[in-house]
Amino acid sequence: MPEMARVLENRRESPWTHTLFFDREVKCAPGQFMMVWLPRLGEKPFTLSYPNAITVKRAGPFTEQLAALEPGDPIGLRGPLGRGYPLMRRPALIGGGVGIAELRLLALASEKPIFVLGGRTAEEILFHEEFRKLGPVHVATEDGSLGAQGLVTSLLPVQAPAYAVCGPERMMAACLDLLPPERTYLAIERYMKCAVGLCGQCTCSGWRVCVDGPVFPGTWVREMEDFGRRRRAKSGRWEPV
Numbered sequence: 001m002p003e004m005a006r007v008l009e010n011r012r013e014s015p016w017t018h019t020l021f022f023d024r025e026v027k028c029a030p031g032q033f034m035m036v037w038l039p040r041l042g043e044k045p046f047t048l049s050y051p052n053a054i055t056v057k058r059a060g061p062f063t064e065q066l067a068a069l070e071p072g073d074p075i076g077l078r079g080p081l082g083r084g085y086p087l088m089r090r091p092a093l094i095g096g097g098v099g100i101a102e103l104r105l106l107a108l109a110s111e112k113p114i115f116v117l118g119g120r121t122a123e124e125i126l127f128h129e130e131f132r133k134l135g136p137v138h139v140a141t142e143d144g145s146l147g148a149q150g151l152v153t154s155l156l157p158v159q160a161p162a163y164a165v166c167g168p169e170r171m172m173a174a175c176l177d178l179l180p181p182e183r184t185y186l187a188i189e190r191y192m193k194c195a196v197g198l199c200g201q202c203t204c205s206g207w208r209v210c211v212d213g214p215v216f217p218g219t220w221v222r223e224m225e226d227f228g229r230r231r232r233a234k235s236g237r238w239e240p241v
């Protein structure tokens with residue numbers, strides 16, 4: 001059952017992205033997620049970007065409703081759930097789109113991080129100024145409005161003892177091809193229902209993303225035939241990633 005909390009602030013980060021602060025701090029490892037409940041819409045997974053906030057990209061009915069919440073509105077929270085990132089020294093944090101926000105708590109917990117960030121436009125490069133205070137930031141945007149013009153993979157490889165990757169699955173698959181899998185961790189997204197390992201909805205080549213992940217070592221991900229290829233839709237049918 002979700003615990004009820006109230007929205008403290010709805011902060012617009014970009015035309016498509018909002019950070020929702022709530023009146024409850026969650027003790028979590030970076031990369032763990034919450035099942036967020038809204039009346040009549042049910043529950044969906046979101047990674048904590050602050051101990052008391054999630055950062056949401058508008059993608060469909062649930063995220064549109066989240067983006068429209070106002071201070072004082074109720075919100076249900078279940079978690080923290082899943083396995084997050086291990087702590088790393090001098091990691092390269094590689095983020096794409098809203099995946100950048102999902103790396104924020106890891107950045108704050110890491111010693112001397114460096115950042116490799118990609119998005120369609122400058123507006124998608126979330127927390128850019130905050131990250132610049134923590135370490136070097138390399139940026140690529142598809143329209144060239146910030147940093148180099150191109151995809152985030154054009155900035156790779158960078159030298160680092162460890163790598164954390166979070167973003168669209170095709171972007172993560174392309175990054176994994178360029179990184180040492182034994183020193184890389186990736187956060188996989190799948191449609192979730194129970195989020196406690198029972199229903200099998202979130203499977204990725206037999207791994208349950210909700211309890212075995214969402215963060216997996218690159219050596220495991222490299223062996224997952226489903227990664228970058230197929231996932232179960234809400235109906236349970238397979239669809240291409």
Ligand SMILES: Cc1cc2nc3c(=O)[nH]c(=O)nc-3n(C[C@H](O)[C@H](O)[C@H](O)COP(=O)(O)OP(=O)(O)OC[C@H]3O[C@@H](n4cnc5c(N)ncnc54)[C@H](O)[C@@H]3O)c2cc1C
Nearest residue numbers: 044045046047055056057059060061062063189190191214
């Ligand atoms: C562990 C985990 C953590 C997540 N953290 C965040 C986060 O911090 N911020 C954020 O904005 N989003 C996050 N997501 C994705 C978020 O849950 C979906 O964007 C949301 O469920 C979309 O719901 P909707 O009704 O708005 O859109 P829908 O209409 O349900 O979906 C819109 C589009 O997103 C795709 N989609 C929906 N759910 C998923 C999913 N689970 N995996 C891959 N694609 C999906 C659909 O195929 C469709 O193309 C996370 C997902 C997982 C599994």
Ligand code: FES
Nearest residue numbers: 193195199200210
């Ligand atoms: S969502 Fe049910 S097993 Fe993962």
